Amino acid sequence: MEKQERRPVVALTGASGYIGSNLLEQINKHSDVIALSRNGGRFKNKQHVQWRACDLFSLPETKAGLKGADIAVYLVHSMMPSAKLTQGSFEDMDVILADNFARAAKENGVKKIIYLTGIIPSNDEKLSRHLQSRLEVEHILGAYGTPVTAIRSGLIVGPHGSSFPILSKLVKRLPVMLLPKWTRTPAQPTALSDVIHALDEAIKQEELTDRIIDVGGPEVMTYRKMMAQTAELLNRSPRFINLPVMTPRLSRLWLKLITGAPKIIVYPLVESLPHRMVVSDENQVPGISIGKTTFREAAQEAIEADLEGNSKKRLTFNLPDSPDDVRSVQRIVMPQGRDALWIGRYYVHWIGRLSPLLETSVNENDRCTVSLKFIKKPLLEMTYSPVDSTPERALYYITGGLLAKLSPNKKGRLEFRRIPNRSEAIVAIHDYLPSIPWFFYHYTQAKIHLLVMSAFRLHLKRLFKQQVFAPSKTDIGSIQLIDA
16 A cells, blocks of 8 residues: 655644634645644644644744644734733834744744735835835744745735725725725735635645745725725715825724724724735736635625624634733844844843932843842842843843742743844843732833833934944953943
């Protein structure tokens, strides 16, 4: 008897989400799937599907999640908060998620990463924050040597997604629609089934490795036409009035008010709408790039599924596991010739100069304390972890202090991480549990932290502009605070 061919192992992020759950059903036919989700422990394994709980903000968890995978599919976006208090932009959150994923893929010997992203306009126009972030993530995923296949798509039309429901709610709720200029922008909406097909083919076809593939539907049409066809399917007859101008800023406020969608979802999406999201000739692959399903057919299917209340494939947002945890992420410039280890140690020393009431200390074991001079016990104690650190990523665990509450289930940590191929770094606090009551923390310590980080960012910018740094060792003895 012939030996049965080994099924490839595919690690699928966001497996419980809108696109991930649909893709899981497809690739399960030919591959063994490691289904990754922050709440993966709540799902039962079945034939060819193993669920794993995985928080991609944690590098150890991400490494464990990708263990044994041949191929990894990245369907992650950090638009929704992952802690009770989340400080920072979605762009900076996405940097951490993508960097952890790329590092873990490299360590586990993953052969390729499949990444679903947005169509990037081919001209030189300035990209929206959303598209800039998507492109930055694409570059980070490939920064450690794992080949990346980027499936780029515009508006995805399917039940319970994030984009089409906003459009359909507008049509349902407004008898008169004032259409800004961006509604006349050409776009190429893609049916969910065609996106799933493109992702599936990228997994199966070796020749598609390390490619950029644009995906769109069979029609190029404006958002105004999409609204008109959706109105017909809903048996609505809204009056459309074209406006010569309406800024994306006004549009996003209008959309949030009418649809009730969270602004953290609406704002980035609206900022991208003025871009021409059409499949480019150079990124076309026959049989994949141009889908078979028209917008009308895809919209009809989405509307019918919504009416049927098919919650199985509904997009869900995971709530934080801890009721009182904090995540704070800020981006800073990297002084020339320095690395993440140096930045972390410099920051600890710099903190002590903020106020004559503050003092910091670092012992020979890299145990750092921040204290008030008239209080014996430190406000915060952090311990450097050499095992979890590299020159590009310095990690400090929060191990004590008056302001911190320790938990056996969550390890609070402060990290300094260089963004690959950029003169920038990320400073992030993860899983921090404040010891003071939440109300007081939210309006005191949390605000002070943002002010401190803003001052540190400005300090480094001034130093960077002056170009006063030169390459040197990163040991603690080389730290010299410079006025700027």
